[in-house]
Amino acid sequence: MEIESRRTALKALSATAIGMALAPHLALGAAPGAPKKPFVLRLADARAGEHYHLMGFDLFLKVSAKDSDGQMSMFSGVYRKHDGPPLHVHYEQDEEFYITEGEFLVQVGEERYTLKAGDLIFLPRNIPHTFLTLSDTGRMVFMTHPSGKTEQLFKQLAALPPTATPDDAQKIHIANQCRIVGPKLTVG
Known part of the structure; x- marks a missing residue:
């Protein structure tokens, strides 16, 4: 026994x-954390008014770190032809891009993928990545998890003046656990 x-x-x-x-x-x-309540955000709505205009495109915070106890942040982005960030790497967050409209070229490491509405790509942390909008317009929903400093990164980049230098942008990236490691994608 x-x-x-x-x-x-x-x-x-x-x-x-x-x-x-x-x-x-x-x-x-x-x-x-605090008790959670469901919420609804319409297409052009942003959580707590967090709408960022940076690098020529618009990002809308949909689910914040506060909503998820830091587990993830979710954004929607509205892009025009040739929009996209420089090649960069996140050290603490994985990401997923889910294309809802248009066509994008996504680079992850050395691999390139053409994605259209309904496609999703997983981007592991510590692997450089970027994208380029191929269609006249495009939309994607993307998540970072854990949230880390992604929301602060976008807020700080959006606050840069038009006279900001690439070094100014790099300092913000480094302060937020990521780094620019190459140029924007181009086609042709």
Whole structure:
């Protein structure tokens, strides 16, 4: 009987350890932040008014780090032909791009993919990536997880004056756990 009790205790301890590793806030019964409420944002709406205009395109914050206890941020972007950021790398966040309208050329590492409405691409952290809008207009929804400093990055880049230098943009990237590592994509 004593052996059975030890096995039961070891199983319970193992389950608790695994649970703490996978979801520490739940395993200990801690609340994962403020109570959450559902919300709806329309196409041109931004969470808490966070709309960023940078590098020629518009980004709308849809789900913030505050909404997800820092687990993810979600944005929608509206782009015109040839819009796209320089080649850059995130050190702390993975990303996904889900194309909702138009056509984009996406580079991840050395690989290039042409994506259209309905396509999704996963971008692992620590791999340089960029995109270029191929169609006259395009839209995508993208997520970063965990949230990290992505929202601050966009807010700070959007605040740069028109006279800002590439070095100014690089300083903001570095302060927000990423780095510009190459130029924008071009075609032709």
